[in-house]
Amino acid sequence: MGVEIKVDDLSKSFGKQLIWGDVTLTVPAGEICVMLGPSGTGKSVFLKTLIGLLKPDKGSIIIEGTDIATCSEKDLYEIRKLFGVLFQDGAMFGSMNLYDNVAFPLREHTKKSESEVRDIVMEKMDLVGLVGAEDKLPGEISGGMRKRAGLARALVLDPEIVLFDEPDSGLDPVRTAFLNQLIVDLNAQIDATFLIVTHDINTARTVPDNIGLLYHRHLAMFGPREMLLSSEEPVVRQFLNAQRVGPIGMSEEKDADELAAEEGQELPPLPPIPMQLEPSNGIARRSQREPGSWCRENGITPPPGSFEENMSMVTGS
Amino acid sequence: MASITATRFLAPVGTAGKLFAFALDVGRALFRRPFQLREFLQQAWFIASVTIIPTALVAIPFGAVIALQVGGLIRQFGAQSFTGSASVLAVIQQAGPIATALLIAGAGGSAIAADLGARRIREELDAMMVLGIDPIQRLVVPRVLACMLVAFFLNGMVSVVGVSGGYVFNVILQDGTPGAYIASFTALAQLPDLWIGLLKALIFGMIAAVVAAYKGMNAAGGPKGVGDAVNESVVITFLLLFVVNFVLSALYLQIVPPKTG
Numbered sequence: 108m109g110v111e112i113k114v115d116d117l118s119k120s121f122g123k124q125l126i127w128g129d130v131t132l133t134v135p136a137g138e139i140c141v142m143l144g145p146s147g148t149g150k151s152v153f154l155k156t157l158i159g160l161l162k163p164d165k166g167s168i169i170i171e172g173t174d175i176a177t178c179s180e181k182d183l184y185e186i187r188k189l190f191g192v193l194f195q196d197g198a199m200f201g202s203m204n205l206y207d208n209v210a211f212p213l214r215e216h217t218k219k220s221e222s223e224v225r226d227i228v229m230e231k232m233d234l235v236g237l238v239g240a241e242d243k244l245p246g247e248i249s250g251g252m253r254k255r256a257g258l259a260r261a262l263v264l265d266p267e268i269v270l271f272d273e274p275d276s277g278l279d280p281v282r283t284a285f286l287n288q289l290i291v292d293l294n295a296q297i298d299a300t301f302l303i304v305t306h307d308i309n310t311a312r313t314v315p316d317n318i319g320l321l322y323h324r325h326l327a328m329f330g331p332r333e334m335l336l337s338s339e340e341p342v343v344r345q346f347l348n349a350q351r352v353g354p355i356g357m358s359e360e361k362d363a364d365e366l367a368a369e370e371g372q373e374l375p376p377l378p379p380i381p382m383q384l385e386p387s388n389g390i391a392r393r394s395q396r397e398p399g400s401w402c403r404e405n406g407i408t409p410p411p412g413s414f415e416e417n418m419s420m421v422t423g424s
Numbered sequence: 425m426a427s428i429t430a431t432r433f434l435a436p437v438g439t440a441g442k443l444f445a446f447a448l449d450v451g452r453a454l455f456r457r458p459f460q461l462r463e464f465l466q467q468a469w470f471i472a473s474v475t476i477i478p479t480a481l482v483a484i485p486f487g488a489v490i491a492l493q494v495g496g497l498i499r500q501f502g503a504q505s506f507t508g509s510a511s512v513l514a515v516i517q518q519a520g521p522i523a524t525a526l527l528i529a530g531a532g533g534s535a536i537a538a539d540l541g542a543r544r545i546r547e548e549l550d551a552m553m554v555l556g557i558d559p560i561q562r563l564v565v566p567r568v569l570a571c572m573l574v575a576f577f578l579n580g581m582v583s584v585v586g587v588s589g590g591y592v593f594n595v596i597l598q599d600g601t602p603g604a605y606i607a608s609f610t611a612l613a614q615l616p617d618l619w620i621g622l623l624k625a626l627i628f629g630m631i632a633a634v635v636a637a638y639k640g641m642n643a644a645g646g647p648k649g650v651g652d653a654v655n656e657s658v659v660i661t662f663l664l665l666f667v668v669n670f671v672l673s674a675l676y677l678q679i680v681p682p683k684t685g
Contacts, residue, residue, distance in 0.1 A: 188556045198551035
């Protein structure tokens with residue numbers, strides 16, 4: 108059914124260096140969220156904190172009434188059974204073939220017979236299009252296949268929360284499009300809570316229900332997709348439209364001189380908001396909203412050309 | 425300024441503390457079910473296969489050197505009849521456990537550190553924790569037990585090979601009398617010497633595996649980090665071994681009175 112993740116006032120630093128502070132957000136149950144941010148803003152650290160691999164310095168993460176930040180090791184291992192995580196490189200166990208990798212959580216945590224395990228594993232392998240590659244070792248397949256295998260393993264215990272660490276890095280555009288479709292279809296099918304960490308703006312613009320943006324050691328904005336895509340906030344606008352003009356520079360934020368030089372420069376108009384990706388069977392997801400509904404409710408006029416079928420996905424200028 | 429100096433001086437204490445805490449975690453996970461029998465057998469077989477031959481090859485010259493050194497010295501005292509006894513004492517109490525531990529650390533420990541380090545940087549360990557499985561229980565405990573088991577048996581092998589090596593050198597090269605060499609075994613040596621040797625081997629095996637696992641699981645910074653972890657684990661293990669060996673030997677000599685011929 109999906110589980111809500113409630114993050115309150117979370118801060119994390121390594122040594123004296125603050126990674127991000129005062130992050131407060133609620134990932135709604137059953138919805139797809141994307142966490143964006145320039146490279147090096149601690150998106151992966153955020154993800155690892157959510158699953159308790161890293162301890163935050165301050166704040167709480169409440170999942171089903173348990174605070175991940177302070178609970179005991181034993182509770183942590185219990186609560187982690189709710190999670191499915193797709194790591195950046197798939198994180199497959201190098202010594203096992205794909206079949207054993209995907210079967211691993213089932214064999215460790217359930218008392219299913221080998222034939223039941225086989226049915227479930229083959230179902231998940233079919234889902235990610237890896238039937239026929241079960242006997243391969245992770246070292247023998249491409250990065251894209253490893254990623255898909257990692258997804259199969261993440262899904263095998265029917266998780267309530269699925270976390271994706273850059274599912275689209277190192278994948279070609281076609282595979283990325285297929286993977287995005289798969290994410291939407293999966294959400295329609297299992298109703299779990301999805302959180303995707305990425306910096307692919309195409310994914311961010313079309314897949315999620317909600318978008319968050321981490322920037323300059325804090326959470327710049329978190330809210331419904333249409334809110335961020337129609338936002339005039341400089342950082343959000345620059346990032347979601349892949350522009351050079353704005354507060355984000357090549358290395359973290361720009362200095363005062365650079366910003367002053369940009370003063371008065373005409374900002375390119377906001378590109379139209381694309382349609383959200385729909386499940387391939389055409390049946391709307393539980394958490395899916397009518398296109399443009401947020402804009403209507405909040406009295407915001409979306410950029411011209413928004414929500415039109417077959418509109419161009421090209422962003423930037 | 426003062427705090428920076430303090431941090432610098434206290435850093436090694438922190439590392440030692442973390443290593444100790446890790447060892448305690450391993451000790452606690454030791455009793456958690458289910459026991460990973462398969463992993464344990466695989467690891468024991470692997471460690472044995474990489475250590476048996478080098479250990480045997482090291483044991484022969486070890487026994488020989490002791491026989492030559494002690495043999496030469498003892499002859500000057502005119503106490504040749506005790507050569508066998510001295511050789512047995514030295515090999516069983518000191519050379520056996522140390523040679524075993526050095527090879528366990530060098531061959532087995534480095535493999536463990538490299539294996540766990542590679543898993544660490546490929547995020548396999550993270551993935552395992554996220555799947556709700558404790559890597560200490562699943563991976564480290566079987567390795568520690570495997571190292572201890574193999575060290576225990578290797579120690580026996582080193583004792584036998586070392587003493588026979590000593591015998592060959594003493595009898596053939598130094599013209600010792602075969603009968604006197606064997607007959608003097610029990611003159612100075614006693615059964616507790618064997619027990620302390622085996623106990624040492626167990627403890628050294630444990631130290632080698634715990635340090636290697638700790639270093640491997642905390643490898644950071646990509647492939648270079650794994651190399652560093654392996655390197656550090658071997659060096660730290662060697663240093664610890666000699667310190668612990670000294671403490672154990674001193675304690676043993678206090679507790680068990682040496683047998684007087």
